[in-house]
Amino acid sequence: MAHYGDHQLQIYQAGLKGARPRLPMRMEDLEDAAHAVLSRESYWYVAGGAGEITMDANRTAFDKYRIHPRMLTDVSERDLSVTLFDRILPSPLLLAPIGVQSIIRPEAELAVARAAAATNVPMILSTVSAHSMERVAETMGDAPRWFQLYWPRSPELAASFVQRAEQAGYEAVVVTLDTKMMAWRARDLQNAFLPFLNGQGLANYTSDPWFRDGLERPPEEDMWPAVRRWAGEFADPSKTWKDLATLREATKLPILVKGIVHPDDARLALEHGVDGIVVSNHGGRQVDGSIAAIDALPGVATMVNGRVPVLFDSGIRTGSDVLKAKALGADAVLLGRPYIWGLALDGEDGVREVIKRVLADVDLTMALAGKAQFAEVDGSLLVD
Numbered sequence: 001m002a003h004y005g006d007h008q009l010q011i012y013q014a015g016l017k018g019a020r021p022r023l024p025m026r027m028e029d030l031e032d033a034a035h036a037v038l039s040r041e042s043y044w045y046v047a048g049g050a051g052e053i054t055m056d057a058n059r060t061a062f063d064k065y066r067i068h069p070r071m072l073t074d075v076s077e078r079d080l081s082v083t084l085f086d087r088i089l090p091s092p093l094l095l096a097p098i099g100v101q102s103i104i105r106p107e108a109e110l111a112v113a114r115a116a117a118a119t120n121v122p123m124i125l126s127t128v129s130a131h132s133m134e135r136v137a138e139t140m141g142d143a144p145r146w147f148q149l150y151w152p153r154s155p156e157l158a159a160s161f162v163q164r165a166e167q168a169g170y171e172a173v174v175v176t177l178d179t180k181m182m183a184w185r186a187r188d189l190q191n192a193f194l195p196f197l198n199g200q201g202l203a204n205y206t207s208d209p210w211f212r213d214g215l216e217r218p219p220e221e222d223m224w225p226a227v228r229r230w231a232g233e234f235a236d237p238s239k240t241w242k243d244l245a246t247l248r249e250a251t252k253l254p255i256l257v258k259g260i261v262h263p264d265d266a267r268l269a270l271e272h273g274v275d276g277i278v279v280s281n282h283g284g285r286q287v288d289g290s291i292a293a294i295d296a297l298p299g300v301a302t303m304v305n306g307r308v309p310v311l312f313d314s315g316i317r318t319g320s321d322v323l324k325a326k327a328l329g330a331d332a333v334l335l336g337r338p339y340i341w342g343l344a345l346d347g348e349d350g351v352r353e354v355i356k357r358v359l360a361d362v363d364l365t366m367a368l369a370g371k372a373q374f375a376e377v378d379g380s381l382l383v384d
């Protein structure tokens with residue numbers, strides 16, 4: 001039986017023929033290499049946060065939790081699969097929604113979609129993508145894909161987005177709640193860089209019939225009216241939990257909410273009928289000084305108590321991070337910035353390689369910790 005960990009052997013075998021890995025192996029070196037090839041503006045748009053405190057805490061907080069390996073268990077056959085919304089996925093990894101990927105490479109989400117499809121890892125496509133959801137879907141065949149919704153001000157546009165997503169074969173809608181506006185981001189302000197103002201990341205809007213109807217000139221002729229309309233539509237700071245009902249009526253797809261870090265918000269989300277929760281602080285890009293995402297996970301998972309899937313992101317870099325997140329209550333995890341570094345360095349192949357490495361690390365670390373089934377990883381994996 002093939003295992004994700006076999007990728008390790010493939011790298012060593014290639015080494016026998018004199019080939020060294022195309023991408024640096026350590027995550028830190030991968031990011032440094034991407035830094036070297038990207039413009040200052042693009043690199044910092046991805047790498048930066050709303051300050052550095054929470055972004056750093058998202059990583060260092062993992063160190064508090066230690067794996068307590070067990071010996072002489074049979075780990076010859078391993079299974080990383082998870083079931084989410086009736087779909088069996090071969091691994092617990094999904095790709096986090098990351099907007100405006102055209103600042104990295106023009107093929108952007110199309111390259112990521114192909115890599116995701118090749119590895120059977122669901123891609124969560126951002127609302128603010130450079131290619132429309134239909135175009136991305138076309139590249140993916142039957143491969144699993146979800147749509148992330150930046151919940152627009154107008155219910156008509158929100159309904160149109162989720163219905164288009166449903167039509168194009170997306171299997172769930174992830175509504176991001178933590179970005180009713182953009183945080184104070186000193187790096188981007190220093191670079192005076194906000195890609196949306198150049199019309200980047202607006203493909204889902206400019207391809208939307210309702211959105212286009214309200215434009216005085218088509219975006220193909222003049223992008224500025226579309227940018228102005230997008231700025232007014234992007235989000236509605238007055239939205240509250242009760243507004244979820246209108247979204248619920250607009251689609252049959254499972255609805256997850258992303259950006260939950262407080263158990264009381266998890267309770268409210270359940271009371272308002274969500275189908276899943278993503279514990280996330282947006283990679284430290286929204287509230288600097290806020291709780292590290294991994295520290296928020298146990299409280300949310302306890303509140304949810306298995307009623308709906310709990311997913312996690314913000315700080316996932318290694319196999320042991322994934323296992324710790326599972327042990328602390330996550331059913332699956334989202335990989336964020338690392339796949340963007342892969343995209344920057346080697347396009348589709350780079351994304352695929354980053355995914356394969358993380359999964360190999362999960363597989364090997366799980367086996368070495370004494371577990372054969374990801375589904376069986378629980379709190380007992382960790383030191384009390």
Ligand SMILES: Cc1cc2nc3c(=O)[nH]c(=O)nc-3n(C[C@H](O)[C@H](O)[C@H](O)COP(=O)(O)O)c2cc1C
Nearest residue numbers: 046096097098099126176282283314315316336337
């Ligand atoms: C450049 C960039 C763009 C992002 N765009 C989106 C987005 O469009 N929608 C969304 O819900 N989250 C977005 N996120 C947040 C990610 O989905 C995820 O929560 C975050 O990257 C996790 O942190 P990590 O990458 O440090 O692990 C973005 C993150 C980055 C770095």
Ligand SMILES: CCCCCCC(=O)C(=O)O
Nearest residue numbers: 099128179181182234285
């Ligand atoms: C006006 C805010 C747009 C943010 C969209 C991309 C994103 O989520 C990010 O963190 O950057």
